Amino acid sequence: GAVVSQHPSWVICKSGTSVKIECRSLDFQATTMFWYRQFPKQSLMLMATSNEGSKATYEQGVEKDKFLINHASLTLSTLTVTSAHPEDSSFYICSASVRLRGQGDEQYFGPGTRLTVT
Amino acid sequence: AQRVTQPEKLLSVFKGAPVELKCNYSYSGSPELFWYVQYSRQRLQLLLRHISRESIKGFTADLNKGETSFHLKKPFAQEEDSAMYYCALRGSGYQKVTFGIGTKLQVIP
Numbered sequence: 619g620a621v622v623s624q625h626p627s628w629v630i631c632k633s634g635t636s637v638k639i640e641c642r643s644l645d646f647q648a649t650t651m652f653w654y655r656q657f658p659k660q661s662l663m664l665m666a667t668s669n670e671g672s673k674a675t676y677e678q679g680v681e682k683d684k685f686l687i688n689h690a691s692l693t694l695s696t697l698t699v700t701s702a703h704p705e706d707s708s709f710y711i712c713s714a715s716v717r718l719r720g721q722g723d724e725q726y727f728g729p730g731t732r733l734t735v736t
Numbered sequence: 737a738q739r740v741t742q743p744e745k746l747l748s749v750f751k752g753a754p755v756e757l758k759c760n761y762s763y764s765g766s767p768e769l770f771w772y773v774q775y776s777r778q779r780l781q782l783l784l785r786h787i788s789r790e791s792i793k794g795f796t797a798d799l800n801k802g803e804t805s806f807h808l809k810k811p812f813a814q815e816e817d818s819a820m821y822y823c824a825l826r827g828s829g830y831q832k833v834t835f836g837i838g839t840k841l842q843v844i845p
Contacts, residue, residue, distance in 0.1 A: 622779075650831055652831075652832075652833075659745075660837065661822065661835045661836060661837040661838055662780075662822070662835045664832060664833070664834070667831060667832065711779075711780070713780075715831060722768060722787070722826075723826075723831060724782060724785075725782070725833060727779050727780040727781065728779065729778075729779045730779065
């Protein structure tokens with residue numbers, strides 16, 4: 619099946635620094651990738667939709683200048699958390715979308731990245 | 737707006753007992769409904785989708801448009817079914833998927 623990887627799996631950074639998280643589709647090409655954020659005991663909240671070669675579409679309330687998304691190729695999307703603060707500490711999950719014949723799109727999820735900002 | 741409601745955060749059942757995980761949705765058009773599962777220390781994965789009308793690992797879910805529900809059912813729970821289950825909705829013509837808060841299923845041996 620389709621595999622999506624994320625790197626790093628966990629990261630600790632100091633307040634004010636920037637962190638980049640990579641999302642890769644390993645055995646398929648994904649024209650669309652999604653970035654989610656999950657707080658403890660809460661659901662996945664969509665942050666942005668990333669389309670290859672174009673600007674990401676951000677959900678309401680998500681600061682695009684703080685969460686920079688780059689979808690440089692059909693297999694790689696990156697999320698950069700700029701000037702991180704402790705409240706940015708969360709679990710970040712990406713997914714890659716594949717179009718299935720006659721069944722619409724299916725999303726395959728990465729394992730997530732745990733970000734802790736001290 | 738699209739919204740997914742899972743009223744139970746935790747559902748505990750004994751092994752062999754029937755399971756029903758509730759999901760209600762709010763959407764004005766014709767949605768696609770999904771159930772995702774996340775086993776301990778594993779990534780989120782698709783369990784089933786309403787358009788497939790199939791049974792996966794003994795689970796089934798029927799879309800009831802009148803009640804705007806998509807409850808997940810299994811006649812006999814097994815210990816390996818213990819996991820987090822998320823109901824999700826995608827609006828027609830959109831790629832965005834909205835997730836419910838999730839229900840933790842605990843199967844007691």
